[in-house]
Amino acid sequence: MAFELIQEGDRRLGIVRGIKINEWTITSKSAPICNSAEIDSFQKEYGIPPPEMIFGNNRVAISKGGMEYFWTAFDALALVDTSESSSTRVKVAYATEWTRNSNHQNVKDVVKPYDWTxxxxYKGTSNQADWERVDEPVINVDRLKQREQIVFYDENILYEDELADNGTAMLSVRLRVMPTCFLVLQRFFLRVDNVLFGINDTRIYHEFGSPFLMREFTSKQASYQSIRQKIDGNVDISLLNDANWVASMIPEDHQLLERHRLRV
Incomplete structure (x- = not known):
């Protein structure tokens, strides 16, 4: 199948890489971390301190005809809980446990009127509203397991925070394009040391020639110790930073699952 690779821009304003294939345009823009003026603007608009590293000018997008689906840090952060009641939610209860059971005395004011993790x-931003809920699997796992040429691949980080050196929170987007299909994985990975792991995944999948764009969203959590004990016999605990490994260790019965499709 014929395709055209895209590369344009510069390091100062951002480099756009991508591919045009079978009426689809798929792009990933990587730009420098937000500067102080952009961070001030973010804090005024959203009313919360920004993550330590926010790549507000990064953007991943897929489009065909008038349909566009894209991912940005600001749209994702707009869904962080900022309500006054956020201090009573489960995530903040975890924060209480964290401060009580740890020796991290440098952590102050953990309980704030926003989700500090x-x-x-966020599942991405779509200019189409008529997504249809479906019950059957929407990702052709067998096809993705086949050996097939990858004609375009990229990974793009939207934001990251080390939670006062006591964990990590990161939102990233990976995309893989083959001659017969493409897969986009948007992942939010959370590790709060000695407390919990959390993973929210959105997968966008399309087989060329199919009338549908597929979306699968999963959200799952597990206690830190339940994952940590799986490597007790291994002195190398770097696996706890490997989102793919952690995701494979959390049982499926611990997850929320939603599937949708869009006619394209």
Whole structure:
């Protein structure tokens, strides 16, 4: 199948890489971290301190005809809980446990009227509203397991925070394009040391020639110790920073699952 690779822009304003294939345009823009003026603007608009590293000018997008689906840090952070009642939610209860059971005396004012873990159930931004809920699987796992040429691949970080050196929260987007299909994985990965792991995944999948764009969203959590004990016999605990490994260790019965499709 014929395709055209895209590369344009510069390091100062951002480099756009991508591919045009079978009427689809798929792009990933990587730009420098937000500067102080952009961070001030963010804090005024959203009313919360920004993550330590926010790539507000990064953007991943897929489009065909008039349909566009894209991912940005600001749209994701707009879904972080900022309500006054956020201090009573489960995530903040975890924060109480964290401060009580740890020796991290440098952590102050953990309980704030916003979700300090920057957790988001963002699924991307779509200019189409008529997504249809479906019950059957929407990702062709067997096809993705086949050996097939990858004609375009990229990984793009939207934001990251080290939670006062006591964990990590990161939102990233990976995309893989083959001659017969493409897959986009948007992942929010959360690790709060000695407390919990959380993973929110959105997968966008399309087989060329199919009339549908597929979306699958999963959200799951597990206690820190339940994952940590799986490597007790291994002195190398770097696996706890590996989102793919952690995701494979959380049982499926611990997850929320939603599936949708869009006619394209």
């Amino acid at each position: 920057y957790s988001t159930n």
